[in-house]
Amino acid sequence: MDSDIVLSLRNLVKRYPGVLALDHVSLDFRAGEVHALLGENGAGKSTLVKVVGGAIEPDSGTIRINGHEFTRMNPHLARSLGIEVIHQEFNLVPPLSVAENIFLGDRIGGQYLVDFKTMKQRVREIFQQLNITIDPDRRVRDLSPAQQRLVEIAKAVSKDVRVLIMDEPTAPLSVAEVEHMFEIVAELRRRGVTVIYISHRLEEVFRIADRVSVMRDGRYVATRATADTNRKELISLMVGRELTETYPPSKATPSHVALEIKNLSGNGVRDISFSVRKGEILGLSGLVGAGRTELAMVIFGAAPAERGEIWVNGQCVTIKSPADAIRHGIGLLPEDRKGQGLFLEMGVKWNVCFPIIRRISPRGLVDTKAEHEIAAKYKERLDIRTPSLDQRVKNLSGGNQQKVILAKALAAESDILIFDEPTKGIDVGTKQEIYKLMRELANNGIAIIMISSDMQELLGMSDRIVVLCEGQFAGEVQREQFSQNYILDLASGTH
Amino acid sequence: MPKVDISGLRKYTVLFILLGLMVFFSFTSPYFLTVRNLTNIVIQNTYFIIVAVGLSFVMIGGGIDLSVGYQMSLVGVITAMAMVVYHLPVWLAVLIGLLLGTGLGFINGVIVSSIRIFPLIATLATSAVFQGISYLVSKANTFRAYPEQFLLLTRGKVLGIPFDILLALVVVVLASVVYSETTFGRRLMALGGNEEAARLLGIHTKRMKVAMYTICGFLTALATMVMISKANTTNSSFGPGTEFIALTAAIVGGVSFMGGEGSVPALVAGVFVLAVIGNGMQLAGWGTYAQFIVRGLILLGAVAFDEYQRNLQRNRQKGC
Numbered sequence: 001m002d003s004d005i006v007l008s009l010r011n012l013v014k015r016y017p018g019v020l021a022l023d024h025v026s027l028d029f030r031a032g033e034v035h036a037l038l039g040e041n042g043a044g045k046s047t048l049v050k051v052v053g054g055a056i057e058p059d060s061g062t063i064r065i066n067g068h069e070f071t072r073m074n075p076h077l078a079r080s081l082g083i084e085v086i087h088q089e090f091n092l093v094p095p096l097s098v099a100e101n102i103f104l105g106d107r108i109g110g111q112y113l114v115d116f117k118t119m120k121q122r123v124r125e126i127f128q129q130l131n132i133t134i135d136p137d138r139r140v141r142d143l144s145p146a147q148q149r150l151v152e153i154a155k156a157v158s159k160d161v162r163v164l165i166m167d168e169p170t171a172p173l174s175v176a177e178v179e180h181m182f183e184i185v186a187e188l189r190r191r192g193v194t195v196i197y198i199s200h201r202l203e204e205v206f207r208i209a210d211r212v213s214v215m216r217d218g219r220y221v222a223t224r225a226t227a228d229t230n231r232k233e234l235i236s237l238m239v240g241r242e243l244t245e246t247y248p249p250s251k252a253t254p255s256h257v258a259l260e261i262k263n264l265s266g267n268g269v270r271d272i273s274f275s276v277r278k279g280e281i282l283g284l285s286g287l288v289g290a291g292r293t294e295l296a297m298v299i300f301g302a303a304p305a306e307r308g309e310i311w312v313n314g315q316c317v318t319i320k321s322p323a324d325a326i327r328h329g330i331g332l333l334p335e336d337r338k339g340q341g342l343f344l345e346m347g348v349k350w351n352v353c354f355p356i357i358r359r360i361s362p363r364g365l366v367d368t369k370a371e372h373e374i375a376a377k378y379k380e381r382l383d384i385r386t387p388s389l390d391q392r393v394k395n396l397s398g399g400n401q402q403k404v405i406l407a408k409a410l411a412a413e414s415d416i417l418i419f420d421e422p423t424k425g426i427d428v429g430t431k432q433e434i435y436k437l438m439r440e441l442a443n444n445g446i447a448i449i450m451i452s453s454d455m456q457e458l459l460g461m462s463d464r465i466v467v468l469c470e471g472q473f474a475g476e477v478q479r480e481q482f483s484q485n486y487i488l489d490l491a492s493g494t495h
Numbered sequence: 496m497p498k499v500d501i502s503g504l505r506k507y508t509v510l511f512i513l514l515g516l517m518v519f520f521s522f523t524s525p526y527f528l529t530v531r532n533l534t535n536i537v538i539q540n541t542y543f544i545i546v547a548v549g550l551s552f553v554m555i556g557g558g559i560d561l562s563v564g565y566q567m568s569l570v571g572v573i574t575a576m577a578m579v580v581y582h583l584p585v586w587l588a589v590l591i592g593l594l595l596g597t598g599l600g601f602i603n604g605v606i607v608s609s610i611r612i613f614p615l616i617a618t619l620a621t622s623a624v625f626q627g628i629s630y631l632v633s634k635a636n637t638f639r640a641y642p643e644q645f646l647l648l649t650r651g652k653v654l655g656i657p658f659d660i661l662l663a664l665v666v667v668v669l670a671s672v673v674y675s676e677t678t679f680g681r682r683l684m685a686l687g688g689n690e691e692a693a694r695l696l697g698i699h700t701k702r703m704k705v706a707m708y709t710i711c712g713f714l715t716a717l718a719t720m721v722m723i724s725k726a727n728t729t730n731s732s733f734g735p736g737t738e739f740i741a742l743t744a745a746i747v748g749g750v751s752f753m754g755g756e757g758s759v760p761a762l763v764a765g766v767f768v769l770a771v772i773g774n775g776m777q778l779a780g781w782g783t784y785a786q787f788i789v790r791g792l793i794l795l796g797a798v799a800f801d802e803y804q805r806n807l808q809r810n811r812q813k814g815c
Contacts, residue, residue, distance in 0.1 A: 302695055323697035332695060340695055343688040354685060355696050357678045364677045408696075 004031045006194050007052070007083075007163050012061035014047055014218075021047040022058065023218040029163065032192040034185060036199065036209035036226070040238055040455065044218040045198050049165050052196075053085040054078040065163070082162030086152050086169055094141035099123045101140050102155045126154050130184050146177035153184055164188060165196040168288065170204060182208050200287050201492050202231055214238055235484060239455065246432070247460035248439040252279030254463065257314070258447035259299075259330070259416045264308030267294045269471045271308070276416070281438065281448040283462030287491050291471040292451045293335055296418050299449075300332045301325040312416070326355070331414030333405050335421040335451070337398070341405045344394035348386050349375040351393050351404050355412040378407035382437065399430030406437060417441065418449045423457060435461060455484050469493045509748050509764045516768060520775030527778050540770045541663040542718040542725070547741040547748075547766050548670045548759060549714030553614075554750045555674070556707040557687035560603060562618040563715045563741060565625035567734030570596045570719040572629050575638035575729045578645060585644040593716045599625060600712015604705035622738075629731040639728035648724040659721045666714065671759040683707060743790060744769055746797040769793070 007029040014022040022044050029035050037045045050056045052063060054073030063070045065081050078085075092101045099119050123136040132150050140148060149169060156164050166185075170178045185195055185208055199205060205212055206226055214221040214237040221237050260275035269291040276282040286292050297303040299310060301319040309316050312328045319325050322332070334340035343351055352375045353360065360370040375389045382403045386396055393404055402422065409417055419438065423431045438461065442448050452458045458465060459482050467474040467490040475490040521528040546563055553560045574592030577583045583591070603621055607614045651658040674680040685693040686703050694700050718737075723729040748765025749758065772793070773786050 300695070321697070321699070322695050323699060326697040334692075334695060339689070340691050343685055343692060345688055346684070350681070354681060357681050361678045364679060366676050366678060366681065 005029065006031045006065065008064040009048070009052070010062045010064065012048070012051055012063070013059045014044075014051060014056065015059050020218045022051065022061075024061070025215070025218070025220045027213055027220060027223070029194050029196060030211075031162075031194055032189055033210045034189055034195045034197055034208050036197045036205040036212040037215065038199075038202075038205065038212055038234060038238055039215035039221075040453075043215040043238070045215055046167065047218075048215070049085060049167055049196070049198065052078070052163075053083060053165060055085075079159065082160060083165070084156035084159055084161045084163070085165040086149075086156060086167065088168045090145075090148050090152070092140045092148055092151060092155075095139060097137050097139055098134055098143070098151055099136035101151060102126070102136075102158050104155075122158070123154070126158050130154060130157065130187060131180075132184075146180075149177075149181065150184070153181070157188070161188075161193055163194045163196065165198075167198045168200065169197075170199065170201065178204070202234060202488070203492065205234075206231075232485070235488070239484065247457075248436050250279075250281070250439065250442065250463055252443045252445065254278060254280040255445075258312070259449075260311040261299060262309040262311070264295070264298060264305060264310065266306035266308075267291075267298045267303035269295045269298065269468070272468070272473050273308075274466045274473070274476065275311075276447045276449055278415075278445045278447050279442050280463045281442050281450055281461055283458045283465040284449055284451040284468065285458055285465050285487055285491055286468035286474070288453070289470075290468040290491065292468055293420055294471070295468065296332060296420055296449070296451060299325070300330060300418065302332075326412065326414070329413075329415035330418065331409040331412055331416065332418045333402075333409055333420060333422060335424060337401055337405060341408075342393050342401060345392055347388075347390040347392055348379070348384065348396070348404055349389040352378055352407045352411055355408055374411055375407075378411060382407055382410075383433065399426045399434075402426055402430070402434065406434070410441075414446070416447045416449070418451070420451045421453065422450060423452075423454065431457075455487070458487070459484065467491050509761050509768060512747075513764050513768050513771065516771045516775065520771065520779065523775065524778035527775055532774065532778070536767065536770050536774050537660060538657060540766055541657075541659040542721040543737065543740055543744065543766050543770070544663045544763055545666050545718035545721065546715050546737055547744045547762055548666050549711040549718070550738075550741045551670065551745050551750050551759065551762050552683065552707045552710045552714075554745055555687050556683045556703060557690060558607060558614040558704065558707065559742075560600075560618045560708060560711050561615065561738050561742075562599075562603060562622040562625055563711065564735040564738040565622040565629065566596055566599045566712060566715045567719045567722065567737055568731050569599065569625045569629040569632070569734075570716045571723045571729040571733050572633040572638065572731055574720065575641070575723055576633065578641055579638045585642050589645070589720060592720060593713065596716020596719065597709055597713040600709045600715065601705060603712065604708030607708065608701040608704035626731070626735065633731045635731060637728060637730040641724065641727055645724055646727060648720060650724075659725070662717070662721065666717070667759055667763055674759060679706075739790070739794075740766075740769055743794040743797065746801060747793060 005028045009025060009027045012022050012025045025044065025048060037048070039045050047056070051058045052073065054075040054077055057072040061071070063073060065083070070077070093104065096104070099116070102123055103119050120136045127134065127136070130153070132154060134143065134147055134150065140151065143151065170181060185197070188195055197205070197209060209226050211223055211225050212229065212234065213223040214234065216238060224233070254277035256278060257275045258278045262273050264272045272295060274282070284292050284295070294303065298305050299319070301321045301324050310319055311317065312330070317328050319328065325332070338344060343354070349371060353371045356374070357366060360367050360374065372389065378384070379386065379389060384403045384407065385400050393401055396404065422438065423434055426434070438448060438450070450458070450461060463479055465477045465482065465487060467477065467487055469491055470493065474493065477487060477490070517528070526532055546567070550560055550563060570592045573595055574588050577588035577591050578585060603618055606612070606617045606621065610617070647658065649657065649659045653661055674684075682693070682698050682703055685696070685698060686700055690700060719734065722733065726733065744765035745762055746765070747768050748762035750762055769790065772789055776786055776789065777783065
């Protein structure tokens with residue numbers, strides 16, 4: 001065993017209902033290395049990080065750090081062992097000052113009073129070492145996202161960190177800011193800190209990582225020294241399999257343009273133009289934060305458009321609210337199913353028929369017979385597995401919940417459907433059913449926009465792919481030119 | 496995996512509590528379980544029922560209205576003054592009162608939906624405003640001796656049943672129908688159950704909010720008519736405090752504090768739970784003031800129970 005191994009994970013297993021999030025993962029991390037963790041969404045990186053940071057407990061396996069072996073962690077224990085995690089989301093207290101945030105939870109000064117002078121002095125020292133120029137007195141809410149990230153790093157460093165885990169730390173940062181963060185990471189490495197670096201951006205990995213480990217479907221795949229590998233190898237390790245899923249082929253000849261957006265801006269996206277035709281599935285690709293969902297919200301009227309036009313069936317339309325979008329035949333199946341798509345406390349029937357309740361209710365009185373028939377029809381057609389149509393949807397599985405949302409969209413008879421991550425968190429079998437249904441819809445003349453972070457799904461299902469990068473149009477790829485590398489390049493802005 | 500849904504049982508909890516209380520108080524006082532006393536309980540609580548139903552519209556839609564008691568104060572003195580000071584015809588005075596109450600609800604709705612402040616705070620603020628106006632307008636006077644016609648509202652009978660009981664019954668039945676049979680009821684539950692999902696399904700959430708507060712204002716004004724007719728007197732202190740009883744009754748009756756749920760019969764049972772406790776304690780000679788303590792504890796208990804149920808469901812979802 002190497003003597004310089006700081007953190008050693010052995011056979012970690014974490015099971016969620018229907019998913020093996022971690023499947024006997026073993027990994028070693030050395031002192032003073034920057035170790036990148038790569039993998040597609042759902043590969044298990046975040047779960048692994050959470051296990052190490054103590055946010056969740058593994059079902060089995062061990063975590064060995066500094067020679068001590070643990071079968072589980074908790075956040076406090078992890079901290080005391082020198083493990084610090086910087087999460088994708090910010091974890092600072094906005095109304096407090098920079099200094100207060102950095103020493104949040106640590107007692108500086110006497111038993112009752114905070115010694116602000118010493119506190120600020122120590123913050124200045126840490127900032128000086130890391131070459132950070134932020135006034136310790138400033139409120140965190142007044143800082144830019146990049147500055148907040150730096151404060152988080154400084155906070156971790158102030159704790160005598162031995163293992164620093166960074167989960168997509170550069171997602172909200174600009175290029176110059178990323179450079180500064182890289183310098184800090186290099187400085188930490190010089191000090192012997194182990195940095196575990198999770199990122200989707202391959203070029204970053206090659207810039208700063210010494211070694212890189214790849215995960216896939218909850219399993220550990222391989223570790224390479226960054227010097228001995230290349231982009232192509234890493235991508236193939238990440239994807240691993242050939243297209244194992246089968247994607248139903250298109251039988252429709254896409255006819256006229258159903259939806260066209262021209263120079264659409266707002267909600268964080270700028271100047272986006274594309275069109276989707278009847279019978280076509282248009283894939284919308286991009287990294288986390290590229291603005292795909294944000295764009296969908298603008299098209300759907302759920303977020304205000306600042307500029308640009310939306311054309312439906314050859315006519316320029318004004319969409320100011322979801323009600324307007326629905327009236328123009330647009331339907332949205334949101335990514336956050338529980339938060340945005342479903343009424344969990346209500347029954348299947350209630351949910352399925354809600355969007356069309358006014359249509360089937362003469363004079364405002366609900367026609368319960370029609371309601372039941374429609375719900376029964378879609379339960380059959382989509383094979384929604386539920387003991388009764390009155391079953392509350394919160395009691396259904398994720399796949400069946402997605403089918404309820406799909407039933408809702410179908411019942412509304414939209415001509416244009418926007419699917420936001422249609423198979424996220426859904427088991428393989430149900431995925432296939434959903435693919436089949438989507439293709440059927442397209443074959444019947446529906447225009448579909450599919451937002452997906454699952455590259456396989458995107459390549460398999462789409463007839464055409466539009467790529468976004470940092471809120472802007474990055475390119476459009478025809479089916480003949482489909483390649484994962486090309487799309488990833490466009491998405492990460494290297495093209 | 497689908498599970499057996501036992502949450503339906505919750506609907507009947509309040510009925511069991513009500514029956515249990517009635518059994519209990521029948522032991523503490525021989526007068527409790529008499530036709531006369533039970534009739535009294537019903538008659539004394541008709542306006543609470545109407546207010547609670549009004550409030551349930553707001554609560555099922557995910558809001559709250561703390562100002563109903565102060566709306567009653569203002570509507571009460573204005574209606575009384577219209578009759579007693581300005582000698583307007585009864586129908587006109589009542590119309591003015593109802594329109595005023597509807598308007599007050601509308602104002603609450605506009606504030607809550609457009610300024611997007613917490614309804615709790617917004618209606619707390621309008622409470623103070625309504626009360627201030629009420630005292631200014633009435634100059635802290637008490638108005639009594641209403642026209643005979645107006646008193647008929649609570650003293651008249653149809654088929655031997657007091658008119659205000661029928662009125663409350665109509666309100667209860669109508670509200671039940673709205674909740675269970677109409678698209679408006681569906682949209683209201685959608686709004687309270689998951690506002691974001693409702694918005695993404697094309698519900699005009701702002702309009703719905705204004706509508707639910709307006710309905711609440713109208714029903715509160717209607718209840719005010721019953722209240723001041725029954726008392727044959729009013730001043731600005733008539734009304735405040737009703738919001739507490741209506742709110743507690745609604746929550747005891749299973750209208751979720753977090754919106755999206757509720758059944759009207761259970762709500763009525765909730766009103767009677769409070770009424771029976773008040774009446775029973777009085778008959779047992781435990782004093783009026785102790786009632787406040789009990790009411791407060793009931794409100795705490797009911798909210799805690801609601802929260803407990805939610806946690807149970809959340810955990811069940813997560814844990815699988």
